[in-house]
Amino acid sequence: MFNARAYSATSSTSPLASTTIARRDPTENDVQIEILFCGICHSDLHTVRNEWAAVMPTVYPCVPGHEIVGRVTKVGSAVTGFKPGDLAGVGCLVDSDGTCPACKEGLEQFCPGMTLTYNSPDKHTGGVTYGGYSDSIVVDQRFALHIPANLDLAAAAPLLCAGITTYSPMHHWGVGAGKKVGIVGLGGLGHMGVKFAHAMGAHTVVFTTSPSKVEDAIRLGADEVVISRDAAQMQKHANSFDFILDCVSADHDINAYIQLLGRDGNMTLVGAPEKPLSLSSFGLIFGRKSVSGSPIGGLKETQEMLDFCGEHNITSDVEVIAIQQVNEAYERLLKADVKYRFSIDMASLKS
Incomplete structure (x- = not known):
């Protein structure tokens, strides 16, 4: 010792x-x-x-x-x-x-x-x-x-x-070129999600409640930024996402984002709100959509993530x-x- x-x-x-x-x-x-x-x-x-x-x-x-x-x-x-x-x-x-x-x-x-x-x-x-x-x-x-x-x-x-927590579900659900990906929340996890989605070639959309974060989201690699409190902006993206990464740990309405998933779309939760979230089954049934959770990755995947970061300078x-x-x-x-x-x-x- x-x-x-x-x-x-x-x-x-x-x-x-x-x-x-x-x-x-x-x-x-x-x-x-x-x-x-x-x-x-x-x-x-x-x-x-x-x-x-x-x-x-x-x-x-x-x-x-x-x-x-x-x-x-x-x-x-x-x-x-x-x-x-x-x-x-x-x-x-x-x-x-x-x-x-x-x-x-x-x-x-x-x-x-x-x-x-x-x-x-x-x-x-x-x-x-x-x-x-x-x-x-x-x-x-x-x-x-x-x-x-x-x-x-x-x-x-x-x-x-923060890196492997956001990389792992994107890797698992096949994020890449030709996919439309949403990142909910622009914090410690969310900002890494934006960088990875962009580097993987996906069309990347950030959802935030703060208009002051729009410029930063674009800097980090977002193609679009949606102010999630604006119903019109949200509706414009209905039924269009292949994958959404939810990085929010505060209480929030996940059903609003489920409505944005396309057929067979997935939303993965990596944030951990203190209280249980309410989920409407109808939002999943009509569209065969899914909601999942994800922790970190295994050692092999974590090394792959680090190598990916080295290649893309992330x-x-x-x-x-x-x-x-x-x-x-x-x-x-x-x-x-x-x-x-x-x-x-x-x-x-x-x-």
Whole structure:
């Protein structure tokens, strides 16, 4: 075991503060990574404040962070895909059972025995896993990812969650040239959805309640922008979409978007509203439409996403902060006061 610098929360009401945590020494299959940047995901805030207690109660101290980019410092004797000095990333998972049907299909995100990057039982230490608000992490080589060298590292960090969360359903539902794709909500997830849909060659339409976001949506790659509160604008697109990605985590009327799907169209939810959404079955029946949900992707698909980003020079729009600003960043996140993700410069841990 060795000590690592980190920021942790000791309770649901305490601020994140500087601490020291124990990391395991690399085993023969492990990669040790010096963390350079870590993105801030809304899940971090929910977990730190124990807002998912009914489903995933938080164990304290909690070190969040699952959008990790860094440089390999050590590798175990059996590691073949990485060497010291390589760029590497870690997303939302650091282990799975490797034997279940999901794992065998490369869908580790659906493994019943998966281990999350933080706040999951840690078989190596007997405690819980600690995430990327730290200066280093040790993971099995299967869960380390190659980061394209041409990408800005601070802006690449959110690809490990926000990126794969939006890429995976688009990949699954066949988004590409000749398809009409809608993106609902222009935030941390939505802005990545726009970039991916555009790069995949789809006709991309952004739905937003904010007229002030029209210019930014076009900059990010949207072909059209619809103000969703305008019934006339919405009606103009009725029954015309092949796919809609819903990135909204607040309460909203999904039936208004189901009406915009064409025959056999799909709407996938990646936002997670706190309360159940009301769904009219008639909107689905007439048109054989479907509504689905999607989490992150598996490791193979996540690497494909990163390679796609390298090829198309896609990264997240980020505001880089020092770790000492993380509590302020959480408060700003609650107000949607960021375009579009925070990325923590982990060099600031040395301050």
